[in-house]
Amino acid sequence: xxxxxxxxxxxxxxxxxxxxxxxxxxxxxxxxxxxxxxxxxxxxxxxxxxxxxxxxxxxxxxxxxxxxxxxxxxxxxxxxxxx
Amino acid sequence: xxxxxxxxxxxxxxxxxxxxxxxxxxxxxxxxxxxxxxxxxxxxxxxxxxxxxxxxxxxxxxxxxxxxxxxxxxxxxxxxxxxxxxxxxxxxxxxxxxxxxxxxxxxxxxxxxxxxxxxxxxxxxxxxxxxxxxxxxxxxxxxxxxxxxx
Numbered sequence: 001x002x003x004x005x006x007x008x009x010x011x012x013x014x015x016x017x018x019x020x021x022x023x024x025x026x027x028x029x030x031x032x033x034x035x036x037x038x039x040x041x042x043x044x045x046x047x048x049x050x051x052x053x054x055x056x057x058x059x060x061x062x063x064x065x066x067x068x069x070x071x072x073x074x075x076x077x078x079x080x081x082x083x
Numbered sequence: 084x085x086x087x088x089x090x091x092x093x094x095x096x097x098x099x100x101x102x103x104x105x106x107x108x109x110x111x112x113x114x115x116x117x118x119x120x121x122x123x124x125x126x127x128x129x130x131x132x133x134x135x136x137x138x139x140x141x142x143x144x145x146x147x148x149x150x151x152x153x154x155x156x157x158x159x160x161x162x163x164x165x166x167x168x169x170x171x172x173x174x175x176x177x178x179x180x181x182x183x184x185x186x187x188x189x190x191x192x193x194x195x196x197x198x199x200x201x202x203x204x205x206x207x208x209x210x211x212x213x214x215x216x217x218x219x220x221x222x223x224x225x226x227x228x229x230x231x232x233x
Contacts, residue, residue, distance in 0.1 A: 004136070006134060006135075006136055006204070006206060007134055007206035007208075007218055008206075008218050056136070056139060056204065059136070059138050059139035059142060059143075060139075061143075061202065073138070075136060075139070075204075077136070077204065077206070078206065078218065078221070079201075079220075079221030080200075080201065080202070080203060080204055080205055080206060080221065081200075081205065081206050081207045081218075081219045081220070081221050082133070082135070082164060082176070082199060082200065082203050082204075082205025082206070082207065083116055083164075083175070083176050083196055083199050083200040083203075083205070083225075
């Protein structure tokens, strides 16, 4: 799947996205974050305050415990501030 | 008639509203959001940098407008949101609703801006006159207002 980052998450990661092949035991967005946080210091730092992150699966807002299913894009970003 | 525009250019609220006057209703309500002259910890805001999620934004705003149209039987609705660099005093966003009578137009217009604030993938960064910058934090009061419409 494709991971995409926005705003402060994009800045913390130093890139706007990357490809990610979730292992078989990674089923939910929470699982993705837990797995990724073990893959490097920048992930651990960017995802440290999980309650301050919001998500979209295939361009639809999703809760942190949503199953990733067959989604091809997971967006990770801070709470939105438009308007 | 639903129109959604995401653009870097400035817009003219009056010109955008005029087509809504021709839909046969008696009421057009609109909200224009402006980049506010503001201070944050002693720093003067000079501009706003607006980032968005291009693959998602248009559909998210169209979903909101469609929901408003169904809920208030609107004759028309417009959402315009700018992205990129916006100087203090310039317009950021427009929501507008046309309906046979004022109650539906006013409520639908408020619904559109309240829900846009929590449901549409935009992020604001404040640029200060000293050259520094900081992301704007989401407000609990915005979530409370959006939740009123559930």
